[in-house]
Amino acid sequence: MSEEPRTRLVVLFGGVSAERDVSCISAAHVLAAVDRDRFDVVPVGIDPEGRWLLADAAKALLDDGRAGEIGGTVAVAGTAIEPLGVAAATAPGQQVVVLPLIHGPMGEDGTVQGLLEMAGVPYVGSGVLGSAICMDKVASKALATAAGLPQARHLVGRDVEVDAAFRQRVIATLGLPVFVKPANLGSSVGVARAADPEALAVALADALRYDEWVVVEEAVAGxxxxxxxxxxxxxxxxxxxxxxxxxxxxxxxxxxxxxxxxxxxxxxxxxxxxxxxxxxxxxxxxxxxxxxxxxxxxxxxxxxxxxxxxxxxxxxxxxxxxxxxxxxxxxxxxxxxxxxxxxxxxxxxxxxRAGFGRAQPRPEAGVPRPGGAPRP
CATH class of the missing domain: 3.30.470.20 (ATP-grasp fold, B domain)
Known part of the structure; x- marks a missing residue:
């Protein structure tokens, strides 16, 4: 009897966001530790232009049993592939699953998750809605408020409304110092502490380089x-x-x-x-x-x-x-x-979740519909 093929684990890293370097470090750490007896591991990087690439050097080391030599980061370089092409090209009976390690927008925000959902490919982590909510600080804070979860006091603003009046409202409502954050970014990219009005203006301008929405939070001494x-x-x-x-x-x-x-x-x-x-x-x-x-x-x-x-x-x-x-x-x-x-x-x-929301076969013409009325 032939052995059941190992699950193909596609480790997806890189991406187009400002956090792509962190993603490459994360991927190296995972590739070095993953159980090779359980998984056929395929590292796939997305470069800053959005191209999907098979990380050839890392894949060669993995196939040679030398995962420990990958190093502290994985280069997004190698053979160009179609998105999800590696996930589709599996052996007969082989299961595939994608582990997205793309931090920030276009990876952690539901976009990659939506692509995988559309393709019917299993993946690790939160779905489209959960990923989008947790990535967007404006949405997550609103939902947390609705759920009655305790949070720091905060204000949110869109770029077209972040002006002198907004800054005055921040100072009047939250006081100083405050923390200014882009709504859709992590790893503390674009985050700044502002202790005076001038620093607040600079911090808001910097945060708006990364997103059109910003969150301003009171400084919590905790x-x-x-x-x-x-x-x-x-x-x-x-x-x-x-x-x-x-x-x-x-x-x-x-x-x-x-x-x-x-x-x-x-x-x-x-x-x-x-x-x-x-x-x-x-x-x-x-x-x-x-x-x-x-x-x-x-x-x-x-x-x-x-x-x-x-x-x-x-x-x-x-x-x-x-x-x-x-x-x-x-x-x-x-x-x-x-x-x-x-x-x-x-x-x-x-x-x-397989089958949820899927189209159901339509009754043939003349077959009674619910309620007894025939389909025209």
């Missing part, structure tokens, strides 16, 4: 607490971890360039706060329609409002400095096992 959640309908939540930044806030350089921010896992929290943080993480995950896996970021305002939701990241980083795998390692799930579980959940979600 600890940054993060938790990992995995699951579709049935969920598991990790122990909480804490980010201790070395910069003024946990910015891009502190995350990926210096790598100096300290991750404390598990976080040392007062009695009862861990359970409350886990409950809020699960409520946010469900409320913002996440699936598969996500990292939920909170603020803990000691002596004040307690726990506040910051955001839900549906494709958290998998770099050597990333919190998500660290949280699950501390919760008893090793990194290769975590990837395997994420893939399993993606396949399970695809199988569960």
């Amino acid at each position: 600890r940054e607490i993060e938790l990992g959640v995995i699951g579709n309908a049935e969920l598991r939540v990790s122990v909480p971890g804490e980010i201790v930044p070395t910069h003024e806030f946990y910015d891009y350089d502190d995350k990926y360039v210096d790598g100096a921010a300290r991750l404390v896992v598990p976080a040392e929290l007062p009695e009862g706060v861990t359970e409350a943080a886990q409950a809020l993480a699960l409520a946010a995950y469900r409320g913002l329609r996440a699936d598969g896996y996500a990292r939920v970021d909170l603020f803990y305002e000691e002596g004040g409002r307690g726990l506040l939701l910051n955001e839900v990241n549906t494709i958290p980083g998998f770099t050597p400095y990333s919190m998500f795998p660290s949280l699950w390692a501390a919760s008893g799930v090793a990194y290769p096992e975590l990837i395997t579980e994420m893939v399993r959940l993606g396949l399970k979600r695809h199988a569960h």
Whole structure:
């Protein structure tokens, strides 16, 4: 009897957003750790022009059993392919699943997920709606408010209305300092702290280079607490971890360039706060329609409002400095096992949703319709 073919796992990375370098680092980390006995791994990159490329050098190392030599990043270079061409070209009986590791717009925001849905290809992580909601800070904050989840005070603005009057409203409503963020970006790209009116104007102009919508949040004097959640309908939540930044806030350089921010896992929290943080993480995950896996970021305002939701990241980083795998390692799930579980959940979600919303066969002419009336 022939062995069942390994599941083809297409690791999709790169992309056109400002976070593409982070994506390439994440992909290298995953490729080095994935269980090669379970998966036929195919690395596919999307270059800045949107072309899909088979990462030939990384694929050769994987096929030669030398995944550890891929290095700290994966080059988006190789043989040009049709989008989803590798996913379609499977062996008879082989199952395929895509693991999108594209951070930011055109990857984390429901666009790639929509393409995969249209093609009927299983994928790992949240669906179109959950991905779009969690990527867009304006939409996610509105939905979190509707769900009654505690958040920092904030204002949102579109580029055509971000003017002197908007800046005055920010100062009058939120005070200074504030944090200014593009609505659709992550990894702290375009995020700035503004402590005076001049800095606020500069920060807003910079954020609007990345998106037409911006979010301005009050500066919360709280600890940054993060938790990992995995699951579709049935969920598991990790122990909480804490980010201790070395910069003024946990910015891009502190995350990926210096790598100096300290991750404390598990976080040392007062009695009862861990359970409350886990409950809020699960409520946010469900409320913002996440699936598969996500990292939920909170603020803990000691002596004040307690726990506040910051955001839900549906494709958290998998770099050597990333919190998500660290949280699950501390919760008893090793990194290769975590990837395997994420893939399993993606396949399970695809199988569960197969047939939802599909067109049904139309009755033939003359066959009675519901209610007894024949079709003309």
